[in-house]
Amino acid sequence: MSSILTRDGKASVGTFLMTNITHMAVGRGDWGDIPAPPSPTFGQTTLKDEIGRSPISSYNYLVEDPLGAIVHDEKTWSVSIDATNTIQFVASIPSGMIVGETIREMGFFGDGVDVDGGNYQDFANVRDQGHLFIVENLDGMLIGEDQTFTRKFRLTL
Numbered sequence: 001m002s003s004i005l006t007r008d009g010k011a012s013v014g015t016f017l018m019t020n021i022t023h024m025a026v027g028r029g030d031w032g033d034i035p036a037p038p039s040p041t042f043g044q045t046t047l048k049d050e051i052g053r054s055p056i057s058s059y060n061y062l063v064e065d066p067l068g069a070i071v072h073d074e075k076t077w078s079v080s081i082d083a084t085n086t087i088q089f090v091a092s093i094p095s096g097m098i099v100g101e102t103i104r105e106m107g108f109f110g111d112g113v114d115v116d117g118g119n120y121q122d123f124a125n126v127r128d129q130g131h132l133f134i135v136e137n138l139d140g141m142l143i144g145e146d147q148t149f150t151r152k153f154r155l156t157l
Contacts, residue, residue: 010085010157011061017087017155018059021110021129021133024091024151025053025123026098028107029137037104037137045132047105050123053115054093056108062086072154092150093120098143102156106151107135 005013027047031038050132062070062082068078070088077086089108095122113130134153145150 004072005157007085011083013089013157014061014085014155015083017133018089021089022130023055023109023113024046024093024153025107025109025129026093026101026103026149027051027105027107028102031104035084035125037039037139040105040135040137044070044135046129047107047135048134049105050126050129051098051101051103052093052120052122053109053113054091056089056091058090060088060090062088064140075101075157077154086107086129086154087157088152088154090150090152092148094117095146095148098149099145099147101143103138103141103143103149105135105137108131109133115151 001050003053009123013138025047028051029048030049061084062077063080065078066076070077109130111131112128114128116125
């Protein structure tokens with residue numbers, strides 16, 4: 001006996017994520033002398049050292065398209081108006097907000113996030129972090145004075 005998550009089921013999971021993930025958070029994630037960042041853990045609920053977060057600026061379903069402008073998993077994609085099993089989140093932290101910080105971790109949070117204001121907020125202004133849905137550890141990216149940190153995260157279910 002076997003079971004699978006169907007195409008429609010995967011699209012529904014994508015829709016759930018797109019309606020529940022609301023913010024991208026970034027952090028310092030200082031792992032000491034470890035040369036490469038450790039893998040995130042399945043049970044992780046927070047970033048190691050969150051700096052702040054911004055709301056998701058766009059959500060899209062993606063569809064494979066040989067003429068598409070979006071490259072993901074060695075394929076080309078276009079935005080779809082129909083629900084699909086491949087989704088994309090985009091969030092940015094405006095220039096000047098995290099100057100001089102080295103970003104080593106980021107996560108996508110939702111389902112109960114409560115922050116003061118609608119744009120980028122320092123972690124001190126996060127009243128309820130919500131739930132961590134997706135986490136990624138990075139090699140380290142030093143943010144310059146005129147640099148905007150933008151992350152496009154794509155997920156195929």
